[in-house]
Amino acid sequence: MAMTSNSDPTTARDILRLARRRQRLTQAELAERAGVSQTVIARYESRRQQPTVGALQRLVAACGYTLEWSLRHAPDEAAAATGDTRFPGPIGRRLVGELDTVFAALDALGATDAHIHGGVADGSEGVGCPVLIGVCLPPDVDVVLVMAAAGRIGLAIGAHVTIVPHARVADYGFDDEGVPLTPLRRAS
Structure with missing residues (x-):
């Protein structure tokens, strides 16, 4: 060429x-x-x-020159299409691509105010990084349903997912507020 x-x-x-x-x-x-x-x-x-x-x-x-190199993440199609770059790592990009599945599972629980914590939230995720989702849950929610919802989300994004009430996030070693998980396009 x-x-x-x-x-x-x-x-x-x-x-x-x-x-x-x-x-x-x-x-x-x-x-x-x-x-x-x-x-x-x-x-x-x-x-x-x-x-x-x-x-x-x-x-x-x-010849008197230097070469400059850069290595950039290839954006996930869903993140690239939506412009959503809140979660830059591979698991985070899959999470963005599966937001409909994530919100369907959380809505089925009656969960609100979802926040992502840990490596996925700050972009430092490594191989096998778990996803911790802090939420507000109704007081009478069945723990088995919470585990099933976490499993559905985990299967969709290819990562271990744990869903916990915000008050229990510190039990997992996180004292930050996390990154709000908001839908890109969500029907009212």
Whole structure:
């Protein structure tokens, strides 16, 4: 793919050529600066060989430039479509994608004022991170129904879910208010 003047370089070849040409260096001059043979530069620029990240960084540095890299989460389709970024980790993104299921399970309990606590809430979730949902529950709710609702939510998002009254959140090691779990689009 040829690089046009209006596009960003997208391949190692494009990056290397752009850096070399901006400095008005020949392949031989760049090779001398970088301590490699001219044939190495030619192989990279002709796409016969791909440089390693380290080699590309050294060659670009020999042209007087640095490479900047970034790694970003690919947004979950539901979070991307709705713009909801409250829960940035993978479990949190699945939670956002399954809000209808989550609210159906909580509504069946009569639960209100849902808040997410822990790693999912602050984006520090790791593999196997549990989801703690603090809620206001009716006084006569059956604990088996609460466990069943947690199970339904857990199956939907692929994580262990615990639903507890707000007063018991501290028993699980959290003393914060959590992040409010509000629907994106919820019928009145």
